[in-house]
Amino acid sequence: EPEVTQTPSHQVTQMGQEVILRCVPISNHLYFYWYRQILGQKVEFLVSFYNNEISEKSEIFDDQFSVERPDGSNFTLKIRSTKLEDSAMYFCASSESDSPNVGSPLHFGNGTRLTVT
Amino acid sequence: KNEVEQSPQNLTAQEGEFITINCSYSVGISALHWLQQHPGGGIVSLFMLSSGKKKHGRLIATINIQEKHSSLHITASHPRDSAVYICAVRSGWAAGNKLTFGGGTRVLVKP
Numbered sequence: 059e060p061e062v063t064q065t066p067s068h069q070v071t072q073m074g075q076e077v078i079l080r081c082v083p084i085s086n087h088l089y090f091y092w093y094r095q096i097l098g099q100k101v102e103f104l105v106s107f108y109n110n111e112i113s114e115k116s117e118i119f120d121d122q123f124s125v126e127r128p129d130g131s132n133f134t135l136k137i138r139s140t141k142l143e144d145s146a147m148y149f150c151a152s153s154e155s156d157s158p159n160v161g162s163p164l165h166f167g168n169g170t171r172l173t174v175t
Numbered sequence: 176k177n178e179v180e181q182s183p184q185n186l187t188a189q190e191g192e193f194i195t196i197n198c199s200y201s202v203g204i205s206a207l208h209w210l211q212q213h214p215g216g217g218i219v220s221l222f223m224l225s226s227g228k229k230k231h232g233r234l235i236a237t238i239n240i241q242e243k244h245s246s247l248h249i250t251a252s253h254p255r256d257s258a259v260y261i262c263a264v265r266s267g268w269a270a271g272n273k274l275t276f277g278g279g280t281r282v283l284v285k286p
Contacts, residue, residue, distance in 0.1 A: 166218040
């Protein structure tokens with residue numbers, strides 16, 4: 059079964075450094091998402107992306123964050139200047155459709171654990 | 176803003192027992208997801224539903240839109256069902272998968 063792949067599985071960086079988290083969504087999917095989970099807390103929505111542009115973003119997704127689909131397969135999340143509070147597990151997800159009526163499930167990657175020191 | 180609450184927070188069952196996890200939300204939704212998070216952290220989508228009931232294997236998900244409540248049932252539970260189960264809601268038709276997540280229910284099934 060096709061799956062969403064994320065790299066790296068674990069990234070350690072120093073405060074103030076830029077990081078890029080990479081995701082390869084399922085090939086025929088059109089909608090892409092990033093979520094994050096701070097250790098011990100709920101999963102939170104960051105951003106959704108469709109047709110090469112952001113369709114929705116949360117309050118968390120400020121100017122330090124950006125997303126890009128640089129080619130036909132990768133979907134990246136960049137954090138420009140990392141802070142200690144950016145330490146979290148970041149999940150990429152994709153889906154075929156965004157409609158609740160179509161029943162298209164979300165497919166998640168295994169996550170990238172980002173540790174900011 | 177939708178508030179999503181799950182109960183119980185933790186649940187321990189013996190193998191073979193019937194398990195029920197509950198999810199309540201505060202604002203009307205267009206869809207609700209049940210997700211399974213494995214000990215390693217990976218998340219798997221179990222169900223997406225907007226009305227009624229869905230069944231997949233030993234898992235059953237129901238939703239009552241009027242009461243703003245959903246349940247996930249696991250029949251004949253098995254140790255491999257041990258995981259965190261998360262409910263997540265989509266608040267509007269145009270909301271996309273901008274989901275609001277519950278805090279999860281940690282399930283441990285003992286052999």
